[in-house]
Amino acid sequence: xxxxxxxxxxxxxxxxxxxxxxxxxxxxxxxxxxxxxxxxxxxxxxxxxxxxxxxxxxxxxxxxxxxxxxxxxxxxxxxxxxxxxxxxxxxxxxxxxxxxxxxxxxxxxxxxxxxxxxxxxxxxxxxxxxxxxxxxxxxxxxxxxxxxxxxxxxxxxxxxxxxxxxxxxxxxxxxxxxxxxxxxxxxxxxxxxxxxxxxxxxxxxxxxxxxxxxxxxxxxxxxxxxxxxxxxxxxxxxxxxxxxxxxxxxxxxxxxxxxxxxxxxxxxxxxxxxxxxxxxxxxxxxxxxxxxxxxxxxxxxxxxxxxxxxxxxxxxxxxxxxxxxxxxxxxxxxxxxxxxxxxxxxxxxxxxxxxxxxxxxxxxxxxxxxxxxxxxxxxxxxxxxxxxxxxxxxxxxxxxxxxxxxxxxxxxxxxxxxxxxxxxxxxxxxxxxx
Amino acid sequence: xxxxxxxxxxxxxxxxxxxxxxxxxxxxxxxxxxxxxxxxxxxxxxxxxxxxxxxxxxxxxxxxxxxxxxxxxxxxxxxxxxxxxxxxxxxxxxxxxxxxxxxxxxxxxxxxxxxxxxxxxxxxxxxxxxxxxxxxxxxxxxxxxxxxxxxxxxxxxxxxxxxxxxxxxxxxxxxxxxxxxxxxxxxxxxxxxxxxxxxxxxxxxxxxxxxxxxxxxxxxxxxxxxxxxxxxxxxxxxxxxxxxxxxxxxxxxxxxxxxxxxxxxxxxxxxxxxxxxxxxxxxxxxxxxxxxxxxxxxxxxxxxxxx
Numbered sequence: 001x002x003x004x005x006x007x008x009x010x011x012x013x014x015x016x017x018x019x020x021x022x023x024x025x026x027x028x029x030x031x032x033x034x035x036x037x038x039x040x041x042x043x044x045x046x047x048x049x050x051x052x053x054x055x056x057x058x059x060x061x062x063x064x065x066x067x068x069x070x071x072x073x074x075x076x077x078x079x080x081x082x083x084x085x086x087x088x089x090x091x092x093x094x095x096x097x098x099x100x101x102x103x104x105x106x107x108x109x110x111x112x113x114x115x116x117x118x119x120x121x122x123x124x125x126x127x128x129x130x131x132x133x134x135x136x137x138x139x140x141x142x143x144x145x146x147x148x149x150x151x152x153x154x155x156x157x158x159x160x161x162x163x164x165x166x167x168x169x170x171x172x173x174x175x176x177x178x179x180x181x182x183x184x185x186x187x188x189x190x191x192x193x194x195x196x197x198x199x200x201x202x203x204x205x206x207x208x209x210x211x212x213x214x215x216x217x218x219x220x221x222x223x224x225x226x227x228x229x230x231x232x233x234x235x236x237x238x239x240x241x242x243x244x245x246x247x248x249x250x251x252x253x254x255x256x257x258x259x260x261x262x263x264x265x266x267x268x269x270x271x272x273x274x275x276x277x278x279x280x281x282x283x284x285x286x287x288x289x290x291x292x293x294x295x296x297x298x299x300x301x302x303x304x305x306x307x308x309x310x311x312x313x314x315x316x317x318x319x320x321x322x323x324x325x326x327x328x329x330x331x332x333x334x335x336x337x338x339x340x341x342x343x344x345x346x347x348x349x350x351x352x353x354x355x356x357x358x359x360x361x362x363x364x365x366x367x368x369x370x371x372x373x374x375x376x377x378x379x380x381x382x383x384x385x386x387x388x389x390x391x392x393x394x395x396x397x398x399x400x401x402x403x404x405x406x407x408x409x410x411x412x413x414x415x416x417x418x419x420x421x422x423x424x425x426x427x428x429x430x431x432x433x434x
Numbered sequence: 435x436x437x438x439x440x441x442x443x444x445x446x447x448x449x450x451x452x453x454x455x456x457x458x459x460x461x462x463x464x465x466x467x468x469x470x471x472x473x474x475x476x477x478x479x480x481x482x483x484x485x486x487x488x489x490x491x492x493x494x495x496x497x498x499x500x501x502x503x504x505x506x507x508x509x510x511x512x513x514x515x516x517x518x519x520x521x522x523x524x525x526x527x528x529x530x531x532x533x534x535x536x537x538x539x540x541x542x543x544x545x546x547x548x549x550x551x552x553x554x555x556x557x558x559x560x561x562x563x564x565x566x567x568x569x570x571x572x573x574x575x576x577x578x579x580x581x582x583x584x585x586x587x588x589x590x591x592x593x594x595x596x597x598x599x600x601x602x603x604x605x606x607x608x609x610x611x612x613x614x615x616x617x618x619x620x621x622x623x624x625x626x627x628x629x630x631x632x633x634x635x636x637x638x639x640x641x642x643x644x645x646x647x648x649x650x651x652x653x654x655x656x657x658x659x660x661x662x663x664x665x666x667x668x669x670x671x672x673x674x675x676x677x678x679x680x681x682x683x684x685x686x687x688x689x690x691x692x693x694x695x696x697x698x699x700x701x702x703x704x705x706x707x708x709x710x711x712x713x714x715x716x717x718x719x720x721x722x723x724x725x726x727x728x729x730x731x732x733x734x735x736x737x738x739x740x741x
Contacts, residue, residue, distance in 0.1 A: 178519075181518075181539040182539060189457060299522075
């Protein structure tokens with residue numbers, strides 16, 4: 001819709017009055033049906049250029065005078081018209097027109113406005129009421145668009161948060177899947193070895209059974225007995241059970257250990273991935289730290305030594321899966337900040353009002369101008385494609401939703417420390433946005 | 435065979451080491467180290483034929499360990515054994531560590547045994563035909579080599595042309611697999627520089643066929659693709675010499691070409707020596723068929739080799 005057509009839609013083609021038309025005739029014209037809708041009528045010169053507007057209001061004033069009609073009725077309209085009417089160019093857009101009209105309008109509203117073309121020639125009249133209606137409609141349209149934009153924005157924000165969550169979850173799952181390969185590797189190999197090692201033992205048992213059968217059989221002759229004895233002795237040598245004992249012990253112990261490792265990782269994944277899990281009343285943040293470490297271990301082991309100084313914590317209300325997400329994010333960032341092999345120190349403690357967790361690394365650190373922006377959405381120092389730039393801003397939001405706070409201090413070249421504070425008492429407006 | 439083959443396993447998980455040691459102690463002399471730094475110290479003083487290393491270890495990555503091991507013990511065969519499919523590590527292990535195989539955890543005991551058997555066989559036949567150490571100082575005589583280029587990319591062409599001009603090597607072009615086969619059948623090729631896709635065709639089967647038909651041909655793969663699985667197969671089944679990402683980094687590319695040229699010249703200087711390389715037959719059946727078909731087309735080449 002162009003601006004021009006917006007104003008043309010308000011245009012009402014009314015026959016303009018010549019300047020010399022007398023007042024009485026103008027009054028008659030105003031009474032005709034086609035003019036009933038207008039407050040005023042336009043007066044133009046021979047070329048069609050607008051000269052002024054004559055309003056019902058002016059005529060009313062004249063006729064209300066004693067002998068008004070007789071005294072003034074014969075005068076040309078140009079003597080009593082408003083010689084400076086509102087003239088609006090049809091090429092204007094609706095907003096400009098509305099601004100011009102409302103700024104020049106006098107109250108009470110007694111006149112309409114004149115619409116002219118590019119050459120300034122009279123085209124028709126527009127009424128203020130129509131203009132306002134058009135404006136109102138325009139505002140309503142704008143509002144609808146804005147509302148839709150807002151909904152879209154909220155939706156894409158949700159999608160982004162979800163994407164970040166999936167990204168960190170995916171990273172974590174991939175890490176854990178790889179981590180599983182180590183215990184799987186030796187467990188599988190050990191089971192295969194156990195199978196190979198037990199074969200000669202079973203053969204030995206069989207040989208010994210045959211020997212016993214022989215001994216129990218009165219019909220068994222010397223030769224058969226000697227053969228059975230020989231066979232049992234040879235199998236015994238082959239199986240060497242006294243040498244196997246240690247191997248078996250070791251293989252079983254390692255295999256069990258590996259299975260426990262696998263179990264621990266799977267439980268860790270399960271604890272971690274409870275995305276739907278909302279608030280819980282009594283969470284020990286140390287448990288969150290430990291399960292995050294199980295998950296992050298594979299990403300950390302060749303990057304940093306992790307030192308935990310976990311104090312005794314009161315149980316606090318929080319959404320553990322969200323807190324895990326925050327902790328994993330901090331741990332991953334810490335590992336990525338390391339140039340060589342560094343150290344990550346995790347501390348937890350509490351006071352009367354809150355529980356605290358700090359994650360401190362000996363990584364690259366950040367200059368103040370970077371530190372200032374780390375919680376901003378889409379801010380990232382990682383190469384394109386490696387970070388969404390949402391990790392910390394989501395962490396910030398999660399901690400904020402918990403009524404807590406997250407702060408960072410950093411020194412370039414020395415490292416960075418994040419401090420999370422979560423209140424002991426229930427935060428009033430906790431959203432279940434997991 | 436005189437001395438038993440010595441295999442050094444390096445992994446930060448002791449249980450992996452125990453399991454491997456128990457599996458292979460009957461066939462080989464097995465050494466284990468859980469700290470890669472101690473493994474390097476050990477290499478300085480003891481002869482080791484095969485090194486099998488984990489990738490992710492706290493003190494040092496496996497790729498780094500194998501790269502350093504290739505300098506200390508250039509005759510050793512190096513194998514990476516890892517639970518992480520990590521392209522960067524694989525590229526580093528190949529380009530700097532010159533690895534023989536890239537194996538993944540959990541491993542298949544039979545396959546692992548077969549790989550070690552292959553490696554042990556090569557190790558036993560080695561001394562005279564040792565591959566050149568990456569940082570070896572004494573250069574072989576600078577013979578002119580035949581270089582086949584299978585890549586339409588302008589930058590690769592310019593770099594390889596410049597390398598051939600400077601080294602006095604002969605540069606041959608092929609724009610398709612058919613053309614490449616023709617060139618390969620026409621004359622002996624020392625170095626092959628190839629993308630993984632040329633004229634819409636996959637070159638991996640050709641590389642794998644060549645690894646079997648002509649083990650002394652060294653192939654350098656230049657590719658924009660970043661597929662860890664494909665790379666693992668190229669290492670194990672095509673025994674590629676280098677894997678270089680596109681767009682080409684000139685310094686890295688040139689270094690790879692020079693290393694390949696030195697190796698090829700070294701082998702040229704000892705024409706009777708058996709080349710200590712052996713690729714795995716492709717696991718995928720369809721691919722095995724394609725490779726078999728290509729091997730047939732390389733028949734003339736094989737005929738000449740056995741003659």
